[in-house]
Amino acid sequence: MKKAIHYINQFFAGIGGEEKADYKPEIREGLVGPAMALNSVIDAEITHTVICGDNFMGSNKDEAVDRILNFLKDKEFDIFIAGPAFQAGRYGVACGTICKAVKEKFNVPVITSMNEENPGVEMFKKDIYIFKGGKSAAKLRKDIKSMADFANKILNGEELSSADEEGYFPRGIRHQVWLESGKTAAERGIEMLVKKLNNEPFETELVIPEPDRVPIAKPIKDLSKANIALVTSGGIVPIDNPDKIQSASATRWGRYDISKLDNLESGVFKTIHAGYDPAAADEDPDRVVPVDVMKVFEKEGKIGKLHKYFYSTVGTGTTQAEAARMGKEMLKYLQDDKVDGVILTST
Secondary structure, eight states: OOEEEEEEETTTTTSOSGGGTTOOOEEEESOOTTHHHHHTTSSSEEEEEEEEOHHHHHHSHHHHHHHHHHHHTTOOOSEEEEOOOTTOHHHHHHHHHHHHHHHHHHOOOEEEEEOTTOHHHHHHTTTSEEEEOOSSGGGHHHHHHHHHHHHHHHHTTOOOOOHHHHTBOOOSOOOOOOOTTOOOHHHHHHHHHHHHHTTOOOOOSSOOOOOOOOOOOOOOSOGGGOEEEEEESBOEEETTOTTOOOSSSOOOOEEEEOTTOSSOOBTTEEEOOSSSOOHHHHHOGGGTSOHHHHHHHHHHTSSSEEEEEEEEOBOTTOOHHHHHHHHHHHHHHHHHTTOOEEEEEOO
8 A cells, every 4th residue: 555644733733832833843653633634535544744843844944854854764655745734824834845855855746735825835836736725724624635636646646637627736837738629729829819809718728927026126325314114014013902903814904103112112012913922022022023223223323213103913824915905005104204114024
């Protein structure tokens, strides 16, 4: 029987949440967490489950990858599956990172699943199979089934269809195929052109992705005269969270007056971000929004001035569309106040 190995994070292994996100890599024999659901639908035996904390993978990538590859070097496996990671950004990046490394080291098929808003999609979709998954663990069984169905095709040597037909994100790979219709490219092109001219639906054979590029701003000529603002996706807000910014999947943002402050005091400001351990940020909010350092720079003349407001929202689970909207809304205020540059801090 074919063999598989499954990768999950500390949360789905039942070890803990943010307080255990620095959990070091380990490998266990048998099934842990979602591996049990996967094992019931895949045409292979999941012999081992690899576990790693999301923060450990993010902060110690080389060490984490080396450890996991070392775990696998004496194991027999025909396929490697990670996740599903849903909309969890760090988990998605971790799944993409280890899948790519396993593929390159052991030359076995690797599969994972993420929601389209997961940053791991853009980072790794050209390197590995990433299936289009749900936003949350409520879709776990469905996402696992999608990965397993495709894994079974690979394991059984069946013919694989296109990305759209199978359900994974396109990798930018083109294959030559022979159509049953026997129509030439010229004939198909003319048919599409006629449909387009008649406003009829048609499907192109070569999809050109729309570029989503932001022009690089010109450098600030003289920082000592510049008006610099602080913007964060780290969820730092006044203690009562007056704008009711959500702790995840945010659709709101706030701006807060710091013109008379030299730093952000604990107990006056806090983080409402649900994607990381809040202890360090609550103890000293300047760790996420460095008002203290920027005020020193202002007094030393390294910058002209620190903008009187800082702007805040939450990044975890927030969709690209909502982030873009909030950014544009913030931009109007920044432009009105003649801000020259922005320091964007995260977690």
